Amino acid sequence: MPNTAILWFRRDLRLDDNPALHGCLSDCDHLLPLYIHEPEEEAPWVPGAASRWWLHGSLAQLAHDLRSRGSQLLVTRGDSLDTLTRIASATGARTLHWNRLYDPATRERDTRVKQALRAAGIKVVSHPGSVLFEPWEIASGSGEPYRVFSAFWRRCGTRLGECTTLDAPVSLPPAPPLVSGLALDELMLRPRIPWDSGLQATWTPGEAAAHARARTFLHTHAADYRQQRDRPDRTGTSALSPALHFGELSPRRLLRMVTEIWEDPSAEPIEPFVRELGWREFAHHLLYHYPHTTDAPLDPRFAALPWRETDAERLLEAWQRGATGIPLVDAGMRELWELGWMHNRTRMVVASFLTKNLRLPWQLGARWFWDTLVDADLAANTLGWQWSAGCGADAAPYFRIFNPVLQGERFDPRGDYVRRWCPELGRLPVKFIHRPWMAPPAVLDHAGLRLGREYPAPIVDLQDSRAAALAAYETIKGRAR
Numbered sequence: 001m002p003n004t005a006i007l008w009f010r011r012d013l014r015l016d017d018n019p020a021l022h023g024c025l026s027d028c029d030h031l032l033p034l035y036i037h038e039p040e041e042e043a044p045w046v047p048g049a050a051s052r053w054w055l056h057g058s059l060a061q062l063a064h065d066l067r068s069r070g071s072q073l074l075v076t077r078g079d080s081l082d083t084l085t086r087i088a089s090a091t092g093a094r095t096l097h098w099n100r101l102y103d104p105a106t107r108e109r110d111t112r113v114k115q116a117l118r119a120a121g122i123k124v125v126s127h128p129g130s131v132l133f134e135p136w137e138i139a140s141g142s143g144e145p146y147r148v149f150s151a152f153w154r155r156c157g158t159r160l161g162e163c164t165t166l167d168a169p170v171s172l173p174p175a176p177p178l179v180s181g182l183a184l185d186e187l188m189l190r191p192r193i194p195w196d197s198g199l200q201a202t203w204t205p206g207e208a209a210a211h212a213r214a215r216t217f218l219h220t221h222a223a224d225y226r227q228q229r230d231r232p233d234r235t236g237t238s239a240l241s242p243a244l245h246f247g248e249l250s251p252r253r254l255l256r257m258v259t260e261i262w263e264d265p266s267a268e269p270i271e272p273f274v275r276e277l278g279w280r281e282f283a284h285h286l287l288y289h290y291p292h293t294t295d296a297p298l299d300p301r302f303a304a305l306p307w308r309e310t311d312a313e314r315l316l317e318a319w320q321r322g323a324t325g326i327p328l329v330d331a332g333m334r335e336l337w338e339l340g341w342m343h344n345r346t347r348m349v350v351a352s353f354l355t356k357n358l359r360l361p362w363q364l365g366a367r368w369f370w371d372t373l374v375d376a377d378l379a380a381n382t383l384g385w386q387w388s389a390g391c392g393a394d395a396a397p398y399f400r401i402f403n404p405v406l407q408g409e410r411f412d413p414r415g416d417y418v419r420r421w422c423p424e425l426g427r428l429p430v431k432f433i434h435r436p437w438m439a440p441p442a443v444l445d446h447a448g449l450r451l452g453r454e455y456p457a458p459i460v461d462l463q464d465s466r467a468a469a470l471a472a473y474e475t476i477k478g479r480a481r
């Protein structure tokens with residue numbers, strides 16, 4: 001009887017540097033690559049519409065890559081444990097491998113699956129494949145998890161040389177006979193009402209595109225990353241976040257690509273980029289050790305922060321639609337809606353605006369991002385929102401409130417980014433592009449703009465709302481952490 005191993009793909013949709021795949025190859029004659037679609041198992045963080053769009057493309061590419069190596073992806077739907085039990089029994093598979101994930105719902109599910117299948121006599125092996133270091137491997141001198149990024153990353157820095165990689169196999173063992181699955185379209189991951197033209201025009205999901213994007217970035221833009229990374233009007237960052245989230249590219253492979261060009265990842269000019277991979281690690285470290293932070297502030301004082309009580313729904317909707325009357329905020333929110341992605345600088349600005357100027361809970365912003373980002377990632381999104389709201393580990397202090405006008409003038413100095421996403425402001429001179437409400441009537445006339453008609457007047461006064469946020473913060477400031 002041939003030995004069949006099941007390779008359970010989840011958010012590791014690649015053949016390169018895939019430890020679970022190599023684990024299978026070391027003990028099988030037949031390989032069964034499997035994807036189980038059961039989004040409810042990730043509840044309450046069921047993947048949003050933009051993530052599902054990406055997933056479809058990524059699975060299609062994975063199926064293609066497996067076929068070209070003599071294998072075949074089996075796609076199914078249903079409870080993971082039931083499905084794995086059924087398939088193991090139908091194929092006689094005695095071995096199951098997967099790469100680990102660290103979000104609370106998946107960890108709980110995986111533990112359950114592991115226990116049940118092991119009790120049924122199946123060999124179950126999980127592997128590290130999503131991060132540079134397992135979250136429990138990096139600990140402070142006293143054995144505690146880190147809460148300060150610089151110390152965490154210093155510790156990781158001493159171990160970057162340990163990050164080895166595994167090449168993609170040239171060919172794969174055949175799949176066992178007698179198993180049939182679903183066509184990818186039957187998962188209905190793509191929208192029925194076609195809202196996705198912006199995504200289609202912008203992104204190519206899949207492992208091959210991820211590698212090509214990484215190579216282009218490292219050879220063309222990485223040397224200028226330090227200067228360009230904060231400029232939403234430029235192509236200064238890698239846009240690899242969805243590929244890293246879905247595991248089309250492993251962080252270890254990316255680090256290896258970096259060292260092939262620069263040798264020392266802590267040397268200029270590449271250090272600032274590698275440090276961002278460090279933030280990704282830190283996000284996973286925090287989510288693993290503090291799983292409650294997806295919904296509750298890590299700094300418990302903030303549970304008592306008095307959020308806005310009136311008009312919240314209208315203000316939230318204006319923020320979501322990119323109709324706040326603050327150009328940089330609106331540009332970011334419209335970029336998000338159109339591309340399923342937003343530049344990091346603008347993510348910080350729109351998050352500060354929501355949580356401080358509008359005084360709406362960060363959890364509302366995190367939810368909207370979750371539904372609209374193609375790179376929606378529970379670890380990074382939680383870290384980003386808690387950092388912006390001032391209530392997370394190593395967060396921006398609450399009283400440091402971004403001024404979106406000054407941010408715009410500094411990081412989008414000619415207003416190109418705002419003009420791209422808010423074309424109705426396109427004819428405003430640079431001087432007023434980030435503050436149209438200060439433009440004299442003649443300038444507005446000349447630009448064909450009436451505030452409240454073609455473009456909204458600001459939904460809040462930036463100075464007054466800043467003062468109100470600081471006053472709200474005063475009420476919790478003295479509490480114990």
Ligand SMILES: Cc1cc2nc3c(=O)[nH]c(=O)nc-3n(C[C@H](O)[C@H](O)[C@H](O)COP(=O)(O)OP(=O)(O)OC[C@H]3O[C@@H](n4cnc5c(N)ncnc54)[C@H](O)[C@@H]3O)c2cc1C
Binds near residue numbers: 241378384385
């Ligand atoms: C409010 C808020 C929400 C966010 N939500 C997400 C999210 O859901 N998913 C997500 O991947 N990132 C999130 N980020 C982090 C960051 O904005 C994105 O990772 C980055 O903009 C992606 O663009 P890039 O690939 O060009 O990044 P690059 O600058 O090229 O960085 C390379 C990689 O490093 C990682 N990275 C960079 N910055 C961060 C960071 N601050 N935290 C964690 N990882 C980072 C990403 O994987 C990124 O692809 C959020 C940030 C904020 C402020």
